[in-house]
Amino acid sequence: MFPWGDDRRFNSYNRFLKQRFGGRVQKLTLDAGFTCPNRDGTVGIGGCTYCCNDAFNPAYCDPGKSIRQQIDEGIRFHHRPGVKPAGYFAYFQAFSNTYAPLTRLRDMYEEATAHPSVLGLIIATRPDCIDNPLLDYLQELQEHIFVTLEIGMESCRNETLRRINRGHDVACAVRAIEQAASHHIPVGTHLIFGLPGERPEHWLEDLSLINHLPLHSIKLHQLQIIRDTVMEAEYRLHPNDFFALPFDTYVSFIADYVERLSPDIIIERFAAEVPPRFLSTTGWGGIRYDQVIQAIEKELNVRNSWQGRFVQF
Numbered sequence: 001m002f003p004w005g006d007d008r009r010f011n012s013y014n015r016f017l018k019q020r021f022g023g024r025v026q027k028l029t030l031d032a033g034f035t036c037p038n039r040d041g042t043v044g045i046g047g048c049t050y051c052c053n054d055a056f057n058p059a060y061c062d063p064g065k066s067i068r069q070q071i072d073e074g075i076r077f078h079h080r081p082g083v084k085p086a087g088y089f090a091y092f093q094a095f096s097n098t099y100a101p102l103t104r105l106r107d108m109y110e111e112a113t114a115h116p117s118v119l120g121l122i123i124a125t126r127p128d129c130i131d132n133p134l135l136d137y138l139q140e141l142q143e144h145i146f147v148t149l150e151i152g153m154e155s156c157r158n159e160t161l162r163r164i165n166r167g168h169d170v171a172c173a174v175r176a177i178e179q180a181a182s183h184h185i186p187v188g189t190h191l192i193f194g195l196p197g198e199r200p201e202h203w204l205e206d207l208s209l210i211n212h213l214p215l216h217s218i219k220l221h222q223l224q225i226i227r228d229t230v231m232e233a234e235y236r237l238h239p240n241d242f243f244a245l246p247f248d249t250y251v252s253f254i255a256d257y258v259e260r261l262s263p264d265i266i267i268e269r270f271a272a273e274v275p276p277r278f279l280s281t282t283g284w285g286g287i288r289y290d291q292v293i294q295a296i297e298k299e300l301n302v303r304n305s306w307q308g309r310f311v312q313f
């Protein structure tokens with residue numbers, strides 16, 4: 001038994017859900033019609049060089065539909081005979097889901113929380129779309145229902161953030177995460193491994209920052225280059241600037257990473273899963289996500305190792 005309370009070798013999101021909600025909770029991706037300050041000219045235009053929100057929006061997502069309708073259709077979309085989740089999270093995922101006046105945000109979030117099957121909200125946003133009135137409201141809301149803020153970092157390096165046109169720096173991401181955590185709101189972040197100019201030794205070095213952040217959870221993604229993005233053009237011009245890890249090397253790298261990651265941070269994902277039709281490069285050739293997890297657990301088993309074994313604070 002590991003400190004997080006089960007015998008898996010990492011602090012898993014499924015374990016957290018089981019302890020908190022009694023079982024698996026299905027996320028329902030929603031598109032509430034937000035845009036993004038890095039696309040509409042407020043911070044930048046064109047967006048992050050890898051951005052393609054269509055790549056992760058299921059078919060039922062449509063900002064023309066109400067939140068309630070998307071939730072109902074999402075429940076039907078995810079229905080599997082004989083499999084009943086403990087409930088559902090309304091996942092405000094597309095674009096920047098705190099980028100609107102607070103009154104509009106309230107209406108949307110509360111339309112979701114009013115649904116009888118919804119157990120919580122997951123709100124994905126950019127670090128520069130957080131302010132104290134919003135956090136005060138979310139702090140109050142989470143006294144009634146589970147709320148997580150997902151604040152994308154993507155990289156811990158300013159040079160990379162400039163190159164991918166993120167429109168914010170590392171300090172901005174750190175501030176947003178600390179500000180949200182100080183309101184007692186669980187904060188998740190995501191990182192992309194393989195952005196141009198970065199190497200695996202950088203990602204391991206950057207753990208010195210990650211391990212000091214008040215993070216509730218983390219999503220780790222291999223870079224997947226999406227068709228017709230600015231990044232695809234950059235990749236064609238400068239392929240050697242990108243360090244794409246083949247599957248076996250990625251598994252080994254993730255085991256190294258997990259061994260050095262704080263055991264307090266719940267791991268929500270180990271890899272991204274963009275549908276192959278969106279991909280510019282073949283990636284790992286159809287390896288399923290459950291196979292990724294199995295391979296990482298097998299690697300940790302072979303090493304007789306676990307999350308945080310070599311963590312240094």
Ligand code: SF4
Binds near residue numbers: 051166
């Ligand atoms: S912050 Fe998100 S939605 Fe905005 S441009 Fe970047 S990836 Fe796209």
